[in-house]
Amino acid sequence: MVTQEEFINDMVIRHGFNELYLTQLLRKAKVKSKIIKLMTPRKKGKGRPWYKYRNIFVNNQKIKGGVKFWRNNARALQEAEKFFGVPAEIIVSIIGVETIYGKNTGGFRVLDALVTLSFHYLRRADYFRGELENYLILTRDERIDPLRQKGSYAGAMGIGQFMPSSFRDYAIDFDGDGKRDIWTNNIDAIGSVANYFKQHGWKTGEPIIAATKIRTNAIKKMLALDFEPKYTLQQLKQWGLLYYGKEPNYTNGMVIDLKTKLGTAYWLGFQNYYVITRYNHSKHYAMAVYQLAQEIKNAK
Incomplete structure (x- = not known):
């Protein structure tokens, strides 16, 4: 595993940071055993069903x-x-699912979380x-105090819970x-979420699911297909899909299975459904965002 000293040296060489500044800053980070516990995968078993x-x-x-x-x-x-x-409604739903509309943006210092996971969590240390x-x-570029920002135990930040790399790539000054x-x-949070979706391939006016x-x-066979919507509706129908609605000939799809109280429900996800999963790589997450969005729109 890469040591803090090696990391600091790399940051000095590649990004021009001051060695003494980084050394002192990282010493102020607190390693949190609770973060390691929260990140450690649970023993394999039956996951929470969709319903x-x-x-x-x-x-x-x-x-x-x-x-x-x-x-x-x-x-x-x-x-x-x-x-x-x-x-x-999709933007609102994302923010609702992520932070209850900004009410719960996380209680861990981002620096503590990222230092803990970078140097004390072997499983995904490279990523963190x-x-x-x-x-x-980003804290240097945005002139933000790196010791003050709080977020999730994984280091996700703000109203839309952006990881630092996503902030640098997709966060915008919308006002x-x-x-x-x-x-x-x-x-800014609303504009940044919308920009994230657009940059990940959102197709305006096309269906989600x-x-x-x-x-x-x-x-x-259908469920063994790739999660990415790379198959045409015609291909899926040839392989066993029964689709009764008006056939959208402008988009590909993927098959999703969701456990209900009555059994298993099958859905056809399109490109925009796939884009939602780029925010969180979970079919349950994407469906929750979609259905919450529809409920909010209908109740507005």
């Missing part, structure tokens, strides 16, 4: 909170939808050292005040 996962994110509290957030930030959401082509590198660069503030500025069925003898 239980759904209840965590698609509920009256989050729907009402989403309607309120939309009303309070209507202009920024309208401008983001117009400029980036991402529906306002990259995020620590990006965090140090034009000269700062990219995703911690306290809803306008549709209910479908699969022939019994084709279920295993």
